Amino acid sequence: MTKAIERPEQFFLQKYGLSTSSLESAIGGVLGKRIDYADLYFEYQTSESISLEEGIVKKVSKNISQGVGVRAIAQEKTGYAYSDDITTDQLLVAAKTARYIAEEGGSKGSVPVQVTAPSRNLYPVSTPPIEIPVEQKIKLLEEIDRIARQYDPRIKKVMASFSSEQKIVLIANSQGVVTGDVLPLMRLNVSCIAEEQGNRQVGTFGGGGRREYSYFLDERRFEEYAMEAARQAIMNLSAIDTPAGVMEVVLGPGWPGILLHEAIGHGLEADFNRKGTSAFSGKIGQRVASELCTVVDDGTLPWRRGSLNVDDEGTPTGRTVLIEKGILKGYLQDRLNATLMKMPLTGNGRRESYAHSPMPRMTNTYMLAGESSPEEIIRSVRKGLYAVSFGGGQVDITSGKFVFSASEAYLIENGKIGSPVKGATLIGNGPDVLTKVTMVGNDMSLDSGIGTCGKDGQSVPVGVGMPTIKVSELTVGGTKS
Amino acid sequence: MQFDINRAEELLKRAEKKGATGGDLIVVEGDSFSAQVRLKEVEKISNARGKSLGLRVFFGKRSAITSTSDLSPASLDRLVEDTCTLAQIAAEDPFAGLPPPELLAKHFPELDLVDTEVEKLPIEKKIDLARRAEQAALESDPRLTNSEGADFGHYHTFVLFASSNGFHGHYETTGASLSAMPIATQDGQMQRDYWYSSRRKLKDMESPEAIGKKAAMRTLRRLGARKVSTQQVPVIFDPENAASLLGHLASAISGYSIYKGASFLIDKLGTQIASNALTVYDDPTLRSGLGSRPFDGEGLPSYKKTVVENGVLKTYLLDTYSGKKLNLPSTGNAVRGISDPPSVGTSNFHMKPGKYTPQEIIRSVKSGLYVTELIGFGVNSVTGDYSRGAVGLWIENGELAYPVEEITIAGNLKEMFQQIEMVGNDLDPWRKTAAPTLKITRMTVAGN
Numbered sequence: 001m002t003k004a005i006e007r008p009e010q011f012f013l014q015k016y017g018l019s020t021s022s023l024e025s026a027i028g029g030v031l032g033k034r035i036d037y038a039d040l041y042f043e044y045q046t047s048e049s050i051s052l053e054e055g056i057v058k059k060v061s062k063n064i065s066q067g068v069g070v071r072a073i074a075q076e077k078t079g080y081a082y083s084d085d086i087t088t089d090q091l092l093v094a095a096k097t098a099r100y101i102a103e104e105g106g107s108k109g110s111v112p113v114q115v116t117a118p119s120r121n122l123y124p125v126s127t128p129p130i131e132i133p134v135e136q137k138i139k140l141l142e143e144i145d146r147i148a149r150q151y152d153p154r155i156k157k158v159m160a161s162f163s164s165e166q167k168i169v170l171i172a173n174s175q176g177v178v179t180g181d182v183l184p185l186m187r188l189n190v191s192c193i194a195e196e197q198g199n200r201q202v203g204t205f206g207g208g209g210r211r212e213y214s215y216f217l218d219e220r221r222f223e224e225y226a227m228e229a230a231r232q233a234i235m236n237l238s239a240i241d242t243p244a245g246v247m248e249v250v251l252g253p254g255w256p257g258i259l260l261h262e263a264i265g266h267g268l269e270a271d272f273n274r275k276g277t278s279a280f281s282g283k284i285g286q287r288v289a290s291e292l293c294t295v296v297d298d299g300t301l302p303w304r305r306g307s308l309n310v311d312d313e314g315t316p317t318g319r320t321v322l323i324e325k326g327i328l329k330g331y332l333q334d335r336l337n338a339t340l341m342k343m344p345l346t347g348n349g350r351r352e353s354y355a356h357s358p359m360p361r362m363t364n365t366y367m368l369a370g371e372s373s374p375e376e377i378i379r380s381v382r383k384g385l386y387a388v389s390f391g392g393g394q395v396d397i398t399s400g401k402f403v404f405s406a407s408e409a410y411l412i413e414n415g416k417i418g419s420p421v422k423g424a425t426l427i428g429n430g431p432d433v434l435t436k437v438t439m440v441g442n443d444m445s446l447d448s449g450i451g452t453c454g455k456d457g458q459s460v461p462v463g464v465g466m467p468t469i470k471v472s473e474l475t476v477g478g479t480k481s
Numbered sequence: 482m483q484f485d486i487n488r489a490e491e492l493l494k495r496a497e498k499k500g501a502t503g504g505d506l507i508v509v510e511g512d513s514f515s516a517q518v519r520l521k522e523v524e525k526i527s528n529a530r531g532k533s534l535g536l537r538v539f540f541g542k543r544s545a546i547t548s549t550s551d552l553s554p555a556s557l558d559r560l561v562e563d564t565c566t567l568a569q570i571a572a573e574d575p576f577a578g579l580p581p582p583e584l585l586a587k588h589f590p591e592l593d594l595v596d597t598e599v600e601k602l603p604i605e606k607k608i609d610l611a612r613r614a615e616q617a618a619l620e621s622d623p624r625l626t627n628s629e630g631a632d633f634g635h636y637h638t639f640v641l642f643a644s645s646n647g648f649h650g651h652y653e654t655t656g657a658s659l660s661a662m663p664i665a666t667q668d669g670q671m672q673r674d675y676w677y678s679s680r681r682k683l684k685d686m687e688s689p690e691a692i693g694k695k696a697a698m699r700t701l702r703r704l705g706a707r708k709v710s711t712q713q714v715p716v717i718f719d720p721e722n723a724a725s726l727l728g729h730l731a732s733a734i735s736g737y738s739i740y741k742g743a744s745f746l747i748d749k750l751g752t753q754i755a756s757n758a759l760t761v762y763d764d765p766t767l768r769s770g771l772g773s774r775p776f777d778g779e780g781l782p783s784y785k786k787t788v789v790e791n792g793v794l795k796t797y798l799l800d801t802y803s804g805k806k807l808n809l810p811s812t813g814n815a816v817r818g819i820s821d822p823p824s825v826g827t828s829n830f831h832m833k834p835g836k837y838t839p840q841e842i843i844r845s846v847k848s849g850l851y852v853t854e855l856i857g858f859g860v861n862s863v864t865g866d867y868s869r870g871a872v873g874l875w876i877e878n879g880e881l882a883y884p885v886e887e888i889t890i891a892g893n894l895k896e897m898f899q900q901i902e903m904v905g906n907d908l909d910p911w912r913k914t915a916a917p918t919l920k921i922t923r924m925t926v927a928g929n
Binding site: 056079097200427479 | 522523531532533546548550556563564567568570571573670671703706712819821863864870872886887889927928
């Protein structure tokens with residue numbers, strides 16, 4: 001077992017022979033007269049994926065990817081080039097391409113840099129999850145398979161997967177800063193198919209984070225995941241048609257926070273707001289939610305899937321208040337947009353890998369707890385929908401219209417939770433959906449660590465969270481009109 | 482390509498020396514370029530060069546797969562070692578294995594998948610294509626006040642595949658695409674839409690002006706969008722969105738979905754799964770097609786097949802593994818990624834066009850929805866339950882009357898396929914997954 005890497009710059013130095021002076025000359029090579037900023041992003045990622053179905057492990061795979069991305073910025077222009085050969089020669093070739101955006105040539109020779117370590121580690125692990133022997137993970141998946149099948153004889157198929165990765169990054173920029181990070185990440189996922197008289201239904205649950213492998217064993221979490229997936233599949237066997245139209249909707253705590261991610265979060269990413277293409281453009285200081293709503297994006301939560309010590313431009317992550325008591329407060333920034341908008345960095349410059357240039361992205365986005373008890377919230381609804389689990393969502397940031405799809409939902413009748421209903425898509429308008437939040441629960445929780453956000457073809461891990469809330473009207477895309 | 486067939490075979494042999502009973506190897510190498518222009522200025526230029534190698538190794542019925550973007554000798558040494566170690570840990574799967582040698586492709590069709598013209602263009606010309614598309618869009622109407630920009634991009638990719646049962650083949654492909662996304666404003670409402678053209682060859686692309694104008698038209702017609710009341714009506718899918726229904730069909734008849742029981746179409750082979758207006762082909766041999774390839778992801782031959790004929794499901798889509806699970810031969814639909822074992826995918830998955838013009842289809846509806854965009858992931862492939870966010874135009878008395886948004890359309894794919902009532906004559910064969918305009922008899926629209 002290899003020792004956890006503590007010094008990313010040493011890792012790249014030893015593996016690829018990159019010295020501080022080669023970084024200095026590479027950055028100097030990108031910088032020209034008209035280039036305002038340049039950076040290099042080195043990445044070495046190992047990932048592993050194991051999946052089980054029909055009671056046996058069908059897939060074991062391991063992947064190594066490495067590369068360097070070179071970026072040059074001149075005002076609003078970005079030049080980006082990458083290579084999967086980490087050599088001084090390739091760096092210079094990439095630097096020349098990135099620099100193309102500034103019409104004039106002439107490099108600066110060299111820029112002095114200094115290595116700084118992130119001031120904290122939000123995800124210290126004694127053994128990275130990827131280093132845990134494959135045999136142990138296979139045993140865990142087999143155990144999950146057994147537990148899910150035991151839950152109910154109607155559970156006919158169980159699919160379980162474990163994926164983990166370890167990413168080592170080093171970021172060097174033209175302001176002389178060199179910083180690095182080592183990021184563990186893991187995820188355990190269980191899907192069950194239940195069958196009864198030709199009716200087949202699916203249930204899914206999972207979790208993870210930037211954590212120690214033992215997290216799944218503590219409190220027998222893996223067992224909870226298996227039972228939860230099985231429970232959902234069985235519950236869906238009795239689901240009836242979902243009503244269609246506008247109704248009161250109660251969203252459960254945790255993962256339903258995807259509402260915030262779609263309805264609010266994307267629209268507050270700085271790139272869209274700098275360009276004036278977001279439905280939230282120019283709305284800072286205005287009311288966009290009811291007084292009960294305070295929403296933050298926080299990349300500093302220990303162990304979370306969406307957390308980062310530093311963002312992918314080397315800026316320490318922070319906690320950004322997006323909405324405070326209903327008033328729009330701030331945007332999520334990366335370096336390019338913060339500079340052009342003359343606003344402070346928020347540590348939200350993220351990228352999928354060295355093959356992608358950074359953009360403003362969310363980390364962990366959640367709503368702070370309110371004062372109502374969840375029971376009280378449900379009791380207050382005469383006729384409506386209670387949605388507790390969701391699949392994915394999507395938003396058109398320009399029109400503000402967003403959707404998210406329930407995978408577990410119930411009717412509420414006269415203040416009581418009634419029949420389960422088939423999954424349905426909920427649709428609303430980002431700038432006004434939160435103005436219709438009339439109750440906020442005291443049960444704020446974060447999701448279990450399963451979120452992946454896509455934007456412009458780039459996927460990054462994120463987190464969401466929310467207490468139970470009541471939205472006075474939301475359009476439910478059922479089939480029963 | 483730096484990596485040749487001899488190196489590939491040498492790596493497979495090395496695995497065999499370590500006790501492997503077989504294996505296969507894929508190398509993908511390529512470069513790509515993209516230029517983004519916004520409000521006439523260059524916003525981003527990016528250039529990339531990449532390569533990666535995936536190795537799958539069998540120890541009898543046990544297997545594992547590894548991949549890397551580091552093709553140095555030391556890294557590949559370790560890769561072979563790691564893959565062999567992992568494979569011996571993996572469980573025995575009685576169905577695992579390479580396809581039988583007699584089924585492998587011996588001759589490769591000439592598919593005309595490469596165009597080197599685009600690479601020869603100077604960067605300024607490439608930027609200019611994007612600039613012209615955006616300009617054509619923004620000049621169309623004063624209400625087009627802003628832009629998410631226009632993009633021009635192209636790629637050139639080399640694929641090499643070799644397996645220990647005697648297959649080796651390689652091919653190259655190119656592609657270019659141009660898109661524009663303007664933004665229109667009216668009465669405080671902002672709308673965006675886009676149009677694009679994606680082809681293997683530069684000469685086959687729509688002109689930047691045509692792309693810009695179409696993007697502008699699509700954006701402008703969304704202005705003033707409103708909600709409608711909840712009701713059940715006929716729904717017409719434009720070709721873009723009709724193709725998404727074909728995508729749901731493809732995933733439901735993938736051998737993997739079928740044997741896992743994760744499909745609403747299990748046990749439906751040979752039965753009427755759709756109205757007789759639906760006929761679908763999968764054709765990897767289409768000349769210069771975006772989904773064309775000379776052999777599949779396991780080295781099996783490429784051939785055109787009828788998937789659905791007059792509503793009857795003629796075949797599942799299979800690779801060797803999912804075929805064995807269902808006791809059927811592979812249909813040559815294996816897709817091989819770098820870091821994943823083969824799975825099933827489509828090539829050029831095209832619906833047979835019908836006889837109606839889109840106007841005739843619209844004219845047949847008294848009150849209903851013409852869908853121009855779908856958002857969200859509300860499709861349950863196990864049950865066929867379907868509920869997605871929609872944007873479109875409301876039809877009144879056979880005419881497109883006004884734009885609508887913030888509504889959903891819902892139904893069940895099983896019934897939706899049976900209710901394909903009219904099929905348009907407007908198929909765009911350049912798309913990988915393509916359908917013409919389609920009319921579904923009845924769906925639930927949820928709104929006010």
